Amino acid sequence: MQVNHFRCYYPGLPKKIPGSHFARNLVERRTLIYQLVKRDFQQRYVGSVVGWLWGLIHPLVLLLVYTFIFSWCLKTPPPPDSGTDKYSLYLFAGMLPWLLFSETVQRSSGSIVEQANLVTKTMFPSEIVPVSIFLSSMVSHLLTLVLFVVAAGIWTGRVVSPLAALLPLFMLLIGLLAVGIGWIAAALQVYLRDTAQVTIVALTFWMYITPIMIPEDKIPARVHFVVVLNPLAYIVRAYRQILLGHVAPSLGDTVVAAIFGVSAFVVGGLFFRHMKRGFADVL
8 A cells, every 4th residue: 555655646656676576486486496406407417327526527628628729739828917827727717607607508598498398288487497507507616616726726725715705796697697698599499499509509609709718818909899798708807817816806897797697687588578478389
């Protein structure tokens, strides 16, 4: 009654805050999200001999391959201001946010089609599927992050900086960006079944224009716009500054990354909400 009375004086006041329905769904369906995350994590390693350790083996193999190519063969050194002279640590720190982002987007692209039995037969909030995939990927991300901290401590003798408390903020920004793009890819996959393959190709291209393996100062000035327009570049830089340089990321980089993340989340959410109306008919 008080809210309605208040609206009498302010008729332009929106009936509800944008995104409030989605936020309420997350809170009310938290048990369902937990079950989806648990089932997803278990199914990924069901029947596996080493189980969840594959979540560590995969990034380590990539690290060895890229280190061999860019450090041993091409003799690419880390930049002077990177906080380390160990190219493996420089590469590892840059791979951490990328692996979380790419895994979430790639696995989200086919998630609605894979969960067709839930989407078509029940009042299932399909928008939480990419969210559960991100949270499941976060488990592997945190394990890999712990491995990095231990390896860096043994190799350099330096303990983790208190600035590591800023990492959850950038994990959240990765989640906003990845879930937003994942929503778009997942919705398109329902109608265009080539979307998942296109997503893999796009992510491969995106990885190589992100300064993960090649330092930013090695990127020619005429194509430096690929860094400026790349949201992952700001997050990769922030991870390296926190984990290797033990300095706080600049406020400007954080704001730009936040703008990219929030924009992708809002656009992706609106697109998914519009497209989901026809899921039951197509699936």
